[in-house]
Amino acid sequence: MLIIGLTGTIASGKSTVSNYIKKQHNLPVIDADVVAHRVVEPGTPCLKKIVREFGTEVLKNDGSLNRPALGRIIFGDEQKRLRLNSIVHPAVRKEMLKELWRYYIRGTGIVFLDVPLLFEARMHLLCTTTVTIVCSPMNVKRRLMARNPELSEKEVEQRIHSQMSSQEKTQLTDFVLENESDVLSLYARVDRLLFRLHPSTFGTFLALLCPFVQLFLVVYSFVRQYCKKERIY
Numbered sequence: 394m395l396i397i398g399l400t401g402t403i404a405s406g407k408s409t410v411s412n413y414i415k416k417q418h419n420l421p422v423i424d425a426d427v428v429a430h431r432v433v434e435p436g437t438p439c440l441k442k443i444v445r446e447f448g449t450e451v452l453k454n455d456g457s458l459n460r461p462a463l464g465r466i467i468f469g470d471e472q473k474r475l476r477l478n479s480i481v482h483p484a485v486r487k488e489m490l491k492e493l494w495r496y497y498i499r500g501t502g503i504v505f506l507d508v509p510l511l512f513e514a515r516m517h518l519l520c521t522t523t524v525t526i527v528c529s530p531m532n533v534k535r536r537l538m539a540r541n542p543e544l545s546e547k548e549v550e551q552r553i554h555s556q557m558s559s560q561e562k563t564q565l566t567d568f569v570l571e572n573e574s575d576v577l578s579l580y581a582r583v584d585r586l587l588f589r590l591h592p593s594t595f596g597t598f599l600a601l602l603c604p605f606v607q608l609f610l611v612v613y614s615f616v617r618q619y620c621k622k623e624r625i626y
């Protein structure tokens with residue numbers, strides 16, 4: 394099974410790309426944000442740990458997580474953000490591995506992982522190939538402010554600076570997808586990217602037959618990190 398890690402800075406266009414991959418190409422995507430929302434639902438061990446760490450002020454009256462309140466706490470304080478990550482990320486990793494396993498059992502050839510903190514959380518080590526969506530800080534800020542009008546300019550800046558920069562991600566990735574212009578151009582780049590990934594489906598076929606080939610693909614992905622990356626125009 395080919396595991397393609399999709400990442401990028403906040404508001405770089407990951408969801409836009411993964412929705413297109415799901416709808417237009419009918420390929421499976423596991424979205425870390427969706428999983429991260431699920432593991433903190435009322436009654437979950439994660440939510441209990443969050444309340445122990447940050448207090449009941451991060452809960453709404455109905456007992457669910459008050460996301461804006463927790464966001465205000467953690468995006469303004471790096472230590473607190475790291476503490477939240479240490480509570481939520483292990484549960485997210487576990488759930489994503491379970492989902493991957495289900496796809497593997499079904500014989501799925503290719504799965505995309507949409508993970509904002511792919512490199513920060515070292516989840517790229519699980520991927521056969523990584524794709525980073527890049528967008529200039531100015532466009533990111535503009536799009537984030539338009540998508541989340543409830544956030545102040547300061548909060549937007551804090552969210553942007555809490556992540557690895559686009560340049561750093563570009564250094565670590567196999568493929569770079571630019572998202573500076575309109576959405577249709579982005580979709581066209583995704584089509585070209587998928588075409589480039591397809592020759593490797595032979596590897597997928599072999600991987601389905603032999604777990605050792607899967608292991609080889611993981612080792613190969615480590616080696617790929619040191620190879621020249623491709624920019625899709």
Ligand SMILES: CC(C)(COP(=O)(O)OP(=O)(O)OC[C@H]1O[C@@H](n2cnc3c(N)ncnc32)[C@H](O)[C@@H]1O)[C@@H](O)C(=O)NCCC(=O)NCCS
Nearest residue numbers: 402403425426429460463464467474478481485509555556
């Ligand atoms: C702090 C929380 C409650 C704020 O919720 P909110 O609904 O405002 O944001 P949402 O979860 O939709 O995330 C939006 C984007 O923020 C960025 N982001 C989220 N969490 C983090 C983080 N810990 N560090 C850096 N960036 C983050 C990502 O780019 C993400 O796509 C939430 O982001 C959270 O629980 N974060 C910790 C889990 C996490 O790291 N999620 C990212 C995917 S694993």
Ligand SMILES: Nc1ncnc2c1ncn2[C@@H]1O[C@H](COP(=O)(O)OP(=O)(O)OP(=O)(O)O)[C@@H](O)[C@H]1O
Nearest residue numbers: 402403404405406407408409509536540574575576
């Ligand atoms: N090429 C584009 N042109 C104009 N708007 C865009 C483009 N790409 C994405 N957007 C818009 O920018 C915003 C951010 O995109 P999207 O939600 O896909 O980013 P994301 O990387 O998934 O964000 P997050 O890290 O917060 O999950 C959305 O409102 C989306 O519609």
